[in-house]
Amino acid sequence: MTDGVLEVVLGVVAAGISAGLGWSARTYLWRRRLRRKQRFFGLPDGSECLFVVNRHMGGEQRSVHQRDAFALLELAALVKDCGAEVQIAAHDETRQGFGTRAEFCVGGPASNQRTAAHLAALLPGVRFTTTPEPGPDQGAIHIAGRTYRRVKGQEEYVLLVRLASEAHARPVFLLCGQSAITNQTAARYLASHHEELHRRGSGGVLCLLLKVVNPAAYGADMSEVVADVSEAARTAPPAPPDGEGAAAQESSASSLRAVPAQE
Secondary structure, three states: OOHHHHHHHHHHHHHHHHHHHHHHHHHHHHHHHHHHHHHHHOOOOOOEEEEEEOOOOOOOOOOOOHHHHHHHHHHHHHHHHOOOEEEEEEOOOOOOOOOOOEEEEEOOOOOOHHHHHHHHHHOOOEEEOOOOOOOOOOOOEEEOOEEEOOEOOOEEEEEEEEEEEOOEEEEEEEEEEOOHHHHHHHHHHHHHHHHHHHHHOOOOEEEEEEEEEOHHHHOOOOEEEEEEOHHHHHOOOOOOOHHHHHHHHHHHHHHHHOOOOOO
């Protein structure tokens, strides 16, 4: 074998080794990202998750708002990437404990009873105004003494929540928006920023307040993080005096009897 042929053979072998090492490195990194994604969403290969679908406020019975359907599609793509399967249930038909399988609840407490139950049990520091009377506080989100009001078409808010604990194997995700378009924004943000959210902390409670900027012009594409309210959401507000507490309970009961339309 001449020196020229030997150099060609060695070059081919070196290129093959380099290509193999590059492929192995890319595969390793891809698998590492996938495993991290599966851990964050609680979706190992072959597992099942539950989509808890809210109702279209003001629509026909069992109907789903178009924007909420888009949110479900965003979430379905995440589940497929993780190699998991989806089951869908209506918000008023879900009967299972917390953490038995990964769960995604779409919609605020006015349109999703399952979301309302999770908020009441696990996030006592969060309150939504669900009274039917029109006004500036309709649909407002109250956290840590601050009120975030919806200005329709200009700025609207949504809570993106991950609930998990060492005692429960699978997390629960809540997409609690003031409107259907904010629910879609939360799903899109979750799909785009799950690695960043994982770095914030994959255990315990993660609760972000997002603002949807000018949804009338930009739809669900423009959003910004207002605050990480994880600690405030887990802290119950001080108990009011007895008289005020009774009035608050009556107001809460009336809000459950009639809720505003979600557009």
